[in-house]
Amino acid sequence: MSWTETIRLAVRALVRNRSRSLLTMLGVIIGVAAVVVTVAIGAGARASVSAQINGLGSNLIIVIPGNLTQGGVNTGTGAASTLTPDDGLALTKIPGVSAVSPGVVVRAQVVSPTANWSTQIIGVAPSYLAIRDWPIARGTFFDDAATKGVAKVCVLGQTVADNLFPGQDPVGRTVIVRGVPFTVIGLLTRRGQSATGQDQDDTVIIPYTSAMKRLTGQTMLGILFVSARDAADVLPVQSAIVSLLEARHRIAQGTPDDFAIRNLQDIANAASGAAMTMEVLLAAVAAVSLLVGGIGIMNIMLVSVTERTREIGLRLSVGARGAAILQQFLTEAVVLSTSGGAIGALLGLAGAAAIATLAHWSAAVPPGAVIIAVAFSALVGIFFGYYPAAKAARLDPIEALRAE
Amino acid sequence: MNTPVVDVRDLRKIYDLGEQQLAALDGVTLTIAPGEFVVVMGPSGSGKSTFMHIVGFLDRATSGTYRFAGHDVTELSADDLADIRCKRLGFVFQAYNLLPRTSAAENVELPMLYAGIPRAQRRKAALEALGLVGLARYGDHMPNQLSGGQQQRVAIARALVNTPTMILADEPTGALDSRASEELMVLLARLNEERGITLLIVTHDANVAAHGKRLVSFRDGRVVDDHPIEHALAAAR
Numbered sequence: 001m002s003w004t005e006t007i008r009l010a011v012r013a014l015v016r017n018r019s020r021s022l023l024t025m026l027g028v029i030i031g032v033a034a035v036v037v038t039v040a041i042g043a044g045a046r047a048s049v050s051a052q053i054n055g056l057g058s059n060l061i062i063v064i065p066g067n068l069t070q071g072g073v074n075t076g077t078g079a080a081s082t083l084t085p086d087d088g089l090a091l092t093k094i095p096g097v098s099a100v101s102p103g104v105v106v107r108a109q110v111v112s113p114t115a116n117w118s119t120q121i122i123g124v125a126p127s128y129l130a131i132r133d134w135p136i137a138r139g140t141f142f143d144d145a146a147t148k149g150v151a152k153v154c155v156l157g158q159t160v161a162d163n164l165f166p167g168q169d170p171v172g173r174t175v176i177v178r179g180v181p182f183t184v185i186g187l188l189t190r191r192g193q194s195a196t197g198q199d200q201d202d203t204v205i206i207p208y209t210s211a212m213k214r215l216t217g218q219t220m221l222g223i224l225f226v227s228a229r230d231a232a233d234v235l236p237v238q239s240a241i242v243s244l245l246e247a248r249h250r251i252a253q254g255t256p257d258d259f260a261i262r263n264l265q266d267i268a269n270a271a272s273g274a275a276m277t278m279e280v281l282l283a284a285v286a287a288v289s290l291l292v293g294g295i296g297i298m299n300i301m302l303v304s305v306t307e308r309t310r311e312i313g314l315r316l317s318v319g320a321r322g323a324a325i326l327q328q329f330l331t332e333a334v335v336l337s338t339s340g341g342a343i344g345a346l347l348g349l350a351g352a353a354a355i356a357t358l359a360h361w362s363a364a365v366p367p368g369a370v371i372i373a374v375a376f377s378a379l380v381g382i383f384f385g386y387y388p389a390a391k392a393a394r395l396d397p398i399e400a401l402r403a404e
Numbered sequence: 405m406n407t408p409v410v411d412v413r414d415l416r417k418i419y420d421l422g423e424q425q426l427a428a429l430d431g432v433t434l435t436i437a438p439g440e441f442v443v444v445m446g447p448s449g450s451g452k453s454t455f456m457h458i459v460g461f462l463d464r465a466t467s468g469t470y471r472f473a474g475h476d477v478t479e480l481s482a483d484d485l486a487d488i489r490c491k492r493l494g495f496v497f498q499a500y501n502l503l504p505r506t507s508a509a510e511n512v513e514l515p516m517l518y519a520g521i522p523r524a525q526r527r528k529a530a531l532e533a534l535g536l537v538g539l540a541r542y543g544d545h546m547p548n549q550l551s552g553g554q555q556q557r558v559a560i561a562r563a564l565v566n567t568p569t570m571i572l573a574d575e576p577t578g579a580l581d582s583r584a585s586e587e588l589m590v591l592l593a594r595l596n597e598e599r600g601i602t603l604l605i606v607t608h609d610a611n612v613a614a615h616g617k618r619l620v621s622f623r624d625g626r627v628v629d630d631h632p633i634e635h636a637l638a639a640a641r
Contacts, residue, residue, distance in 0.1 A: 005517065318515040318518065319486050319515055320486065398457055398462050
């Protein structure tokens with residue numbers, strides 16, 4: 001008997017018991033739908049995390065001062081004052097570095113003629129915008145002349161602008177920080193929340209020289225932003241920074257560095273690691289569901305073999321070989337599980353699309369995952385269908401014909 | 405035409421019941437020539453059904469030899485026996501054994517399915533076979549839409565469809581009323597007469613037996629009588 005013939009026969013046998021077949025498929029349907037939704041959630045979450053990380057500037061490396069132990073108390077990373085603007089200048093000479101910006105971070109009250117707002121003020125160089133890949137919405141950003149001239153200019157984030165100048169154009173207005181008036185020359189585009197949940201738009205950006213001389217009075221930097229030319233350059237640039245700064249700070253081998261380096265790839269990996277854990281959990285649930293579905297198929301196929309003993313006897317007596325009977329029942333099991341898999345995949349895709357709409361994710365389900373899920377359900381059919389089919393094939397024709 | 409279709413020698417079938425052994429067949433020797441119409445009779449437990457199952461390759465003898473159409477089939481594998489059942493034999497059972505919710509034509513097609521005959525050809529042959537049993541217009545009917553006699557004729561069409569050497573029928577009229585069973589026997593006799601198909605029928609109904617040409621009687625697993633049937637009834641027919 002040809003395969004198309006066998007499959008046609010199996011489909012007819014299953015359609016004859018429509019509701020039973022559907023109920024039998026349910027386990028596999030749920031299992032495969034769960035797999036597809038899981039993959040969609042995983043892929044969506046990872047895409048969303050990496051989009052946010054890329055938003056920060058994917059090739060970004062940050063250098064912060066190291067820790068400081070004073071009278072036995074360790075102040076923690078970032079507390080020491082060890083980074084200078086000259087360090088930043090030196091870093092620009094490392095091959096693979098596309099831009100460097102010093103950074104000075106101050107928390108202060110910003111006052112407009114009508115309102116005031118506590119925010120994070122960050123002093124940087126003009127290259128900062130390129131490093132963060134953060135366009136200006138209105139107005140301009142300051143240039144090198146402004147940094148050199150310690151200019152009293154600032155660029156506002158959207159949240160700050162909304163609070164200080166509600167419903168107005170802030171460009172050209174003046175804000176006062178710690179008694180110093182700054183002219184607003186530009187407005188940043190809206191960035192939204194960061195991967196860690198902070199409002200990135202709640203910020204005011206000024207030249208780092210102005211921050212040091214007019215606000216903090218310090219000569220040391222709080223942070224150095226370095227951008228590698230491309231993702232592959234991140235690690236080599238990072239180690240070049242370490243050796244350069246160790247040399248500049250005269251740190252002997254074996255003593256701890258007075259600075260620390262982070263790159264966003266580490267943060268991205270941590271975030272996708274969390275997504276992975278969730279995926280593994282859901283995949284385990286899906287696997288259990290497929291297993292239960294397979295047992296359901298085996299159960300119903302055993303019932304079916306018992307019910308159709310006379311039919312099997314007849315088929316044997318008109319000349320069916322045992323192998324043909326095995327093929328027939330195995331095909332029924334595989335058609336059951338594979339159709340269950342296909343229905344489950346469609347439901348899963350629909351579910352993934354629904355979740356994507358609700359969570360504003362990209363619901364990119366890789367086609368490979370769907371194919372694997374359906375193929376796996378076919379395997380479930382073969383595995384759990386074999387025993388009932390073999391039982392049918394081993395029946396004695398006379399015994400089978402006598403069965404009631 | 406001289407080679408017997410069935411040639412069994414000293415056939416024994418022993419069932420081991422633990423403490424005692426039951427001989428369903430106790431040394432049966434018999435030949436059936438091509439074109440014969442043999443009726444097997446005997447009380448229940450006489451071994452006639454066991455004999456038919458072994459001759460029909462549904463069961464194996466414990467000892468003895470079986471030559472089918474000149475070939476020794478005693479040692480053949482289960483698959484070879486299935487192939488002989490498929491291409492050389494036709495079966496008719498007391499309970500019709502049609503597949504439910506499957507049309508008459510498709511029921512008739514069943515043996516051809518396992519003979520690997522393509523679909524279009526199967527349909528044509530099935531309708532021809534249904535024509536031979538007088539059910540040409542019933543191809544699309546489901547078994548539950550047919551009378552008992554009609555269902556049994558579908559079963560005969562199914563037995564005929566692979567142009568077998570021999571048709572074996574186990575109590576073919578057992579579930580039919582006397583008129584339907586008379587019609588069925590006339591049909592079988594005609595197929596034997598016109599197409600030369602060898603027939604082996606097991607029955608305990610003397611009216612059925614009267615249609616045959618040779619009567620073999622079984623008792624206690626042995627052939628106790630074997631003689632041609634006087635055709636007084638056949639002449640009257």
